[in-house]
Amino acid sequence: MNFKDKKLKLFLNYIEELTDQYEELLNQKKELLAELEKKAMYDPLTGLFNRHALIEFLIKEIERAKREKEEKLFIIFLDLDNFKQVNDLYGHKKGDEVLKEVAQLLKKHFRKYDIVARFGGDEFMVVVRNRTKGEVEDILKKLQERIEEIFKDFEISVSYGIAVAPDDGTDIDKLITLADRRMYKMKEKHKTEKLDK
Amino acid sequence: MDTVITGSKDPILRFAVRELKEKAPKGFDFALFSISPNYPYQDVPATIKKEFGSINYVGFSSSSAFENIRLINDGIVGCFFKFSSPKTKVCTFVKENVSKQNRNQVIEEVKEYLRQRTDKLNVIIGDFIDGEFPILIEELGKELEKEGMGAPLIGGISATPITRNRREKGYLFHNGNVVENGFIIISFSNLDFQFQVSSGVFKKGPIYTVTKTDTFKIYELNGKPAGYLPKKLLKDIENSDDNQFLLWYTPFGIVNEGNEIEALRVIRSFSEDYIELWGPVKEGERLKLSIVLSTELIKDAEKTARRLKDSFGMADFCFNFSCIARERILEQFEDKEIELYGRLLNAPLFGFFTHGEVATKNGRLRIHNLTSVIVAVRERYEL
Numbered sequence: 001m002n003f004k005d006k007k008l009k010l011f012l013n014y015i016e017e018l019t020d021q022y023e024e025l026l027n028q029k030k031e032l033l034a035e036l037e038k039k040a041m042y043d044p045l046t047g048l049f050n051r052h053a054l055i056e057f058l059i060k061e062i063e064r065a066k067r068e069k070e071e072k073l074f075i076i077f078l079d080l081d082n083f084k085q086v087n088d089l090y091g092h093k094k095g096d097e098v099l100k101e102v103a104q105l106l107k108k109h110f111r112k113y114d115i116v117a118r119f120g121g122d123e124f125m126v127v128v129r130n131r132t133k134g135e136v137e138d139i140l141k142k143l144q145e146r147i148e149e150i151f152k153d154f155e156i157s158v159s160y161g162i163a164v165a166p167d168d169g170t171d172i173d174k175l176i177t178l179a180d181r182r183m184y185k186m187k188e189k190h191k192t193e194k195l196d197k
Numbered sequence: 198m199d200t201v202i203t204g205s206k207d208p209i210l211r212f213a214v215r216e217l218k219e220k221a222p223k224g225f226d227f228a229l230f231s232i233s234p235n236y237p238y239q240d241v242p243a244t245i246k247k248e249f250g251s252i253n254y255v256g257f258s259s260s261s262a263f264e265n266i267r268l269i270n271d272g273i274v275g276c277f278f279k280f281s282s283p284k285t286k287v288c289t290f291v292k293e294n295v296s297k298q299n300r301n302q303v304i305e306e307v308k309e310y311l312r313q314r315t316d317k318l319n320v321i322i323g324d325f326i327d328g329e330f331p332i333l334i335e336e337l338g339k340e341l342e343k344e345g346m347g348a349p350l351i352g353g354i355s356a357t358p359i360t361r362n363r364r365e366k367g368y369l370f371h372n373g374n375v376v377e378n379g380f381i382i383i384s385f386s387n388l389d390f391q392f393q394v395s396s397g398v399f400k401k402g403p404i405y406t407v408t409k410t411d412t413f414k415i416y417e418l419n420g421k422p423a424g425y426l427p428k429k430l431l432k433d434i435e436n437s438d439d440n441q442f443l444l445w446y447t448p449f450g451i452v453n454e455g456n457e458i459e460a461l462r463v464i465r466s467f468s469e470d471y472i473e474l475w476g477p478v479k480e481g482e483r484l485k486l487s488i489v490l491s492t493e494l495i496k497d498a499e500k501t502a503r504r505l506k507d508s509f510g511m512a513d514f515c516f517n518f519s520c521i522a523r524e525r526i527l528e529q530f531e532d533k534e535i536e537l538y539g540r541l542l543n544a545p546l547f548g549f550f551t552h553g554e555v556a557t558k559n560g561r562l563r564i565h566n567l568t569s570v571i572v573a574v575r576e577r578y579e580l
Binding site: 013 | 402404433434488
């Protein structure tokens, strides 16, 4: 092998190293992007999907519901009753613990492919498909009882409202507003019941 | 300023020096000698004295030196300065046995010397001193940068033959004395000058972070043992003595935040555990692995010389400190660069192939490998 051939081989080896290093960089970039994407999708406190991710899922699910007319999509808006009191009396650390525990309970009561998200503060949303309204209401009642039982010392309960696509329409904003309004009706009802007691 | 550069390849030192004397201008003010390490270094001061008498000079070991556009291998080249203005003066700062002295103290002395001479052309020529000289320059560069002391030093490391990745000892000579393990700064006053640093290496390449080093040896790159890299570069290349020079074609560039190369480092040797470089690197520094082709070196040298000519204009004289790795990579075109410099700058040229170039790049004095530092000089004339 003369020196010229050696040089040529050296340059080829250099290109191999260059390619390997760029591949490694590319992999690092992919990992970084995946991590960023994950961070952008999840609520850091509870580990549930965040509002942004939920809307993205909802857009896809509603499109699917439109295509498969038989399928109903349940958009559930949940809000904790008396949660503010926990923060005020026991501090935000305790409040965060409650939110984390509620998140776990939500995950436990719904299926893996149902979408459970923290919408902000003490508001949560769940998107459920392939269920009947009766089944969904049963799950929510059980969840409500469980939350009241676990957090009885704090007098925490949960109010919820359900909107159904396509029965209630297919506009995301309207569906969320409707579920929110129905949740408020329940919250008002809970307040009246409490006062009556 | 009248500058005469003349060389001899006579293998007998006495005859070579005599040949220089015959061509040297009468009554010159100062001389620089590049002296092949093949000559007996002990005889250098006496031989110069015998032929020239007591003259003001600095000499240094160098295997290949530039006599204008001619490359003199294994000979002697003299550069004789005759100044036109009485204001033009030369003074020298000589430091020997540097490795036995406290480095910080040496740096302080040099800084103090340079502080008084920031407007002068300060040329430094040093021996490698087992790596102490490059380290000293890098540390000095950091200190000067802190003090905002501009670009006060240009020069190179004297060059001796390399056998099995080890360089032979070089010597410096000053007014009748042999200077061992040291360096000399030659300060010219009343001169205007400008310089440019040419490299010509490819600007793209993979970047690694030095995660473990002991100055010249890199043990880890990106947290992994560094020895894999030269092994990979030399994969399927049969082993022979000239492989030590093969890796000179894949230098590392120390890069800044913008990934631009600040200083080049040539690979000196390697083992399973480390890569040894001809210049120092620090942990945390990022290195870009580059490649180099002779055609690109020449192209960049030409561009650099044109840039210097455009900005400086007519020069009386030029210095060129060019890396010995360039000489190797240029192969049969080893004298092409000096030919370009001489032609484009239209001035006498003196210099040598170094074991490291000293120059400021991007505001920081550094030791470089694989570069060609070209300095254009003009004496200030009074009307």
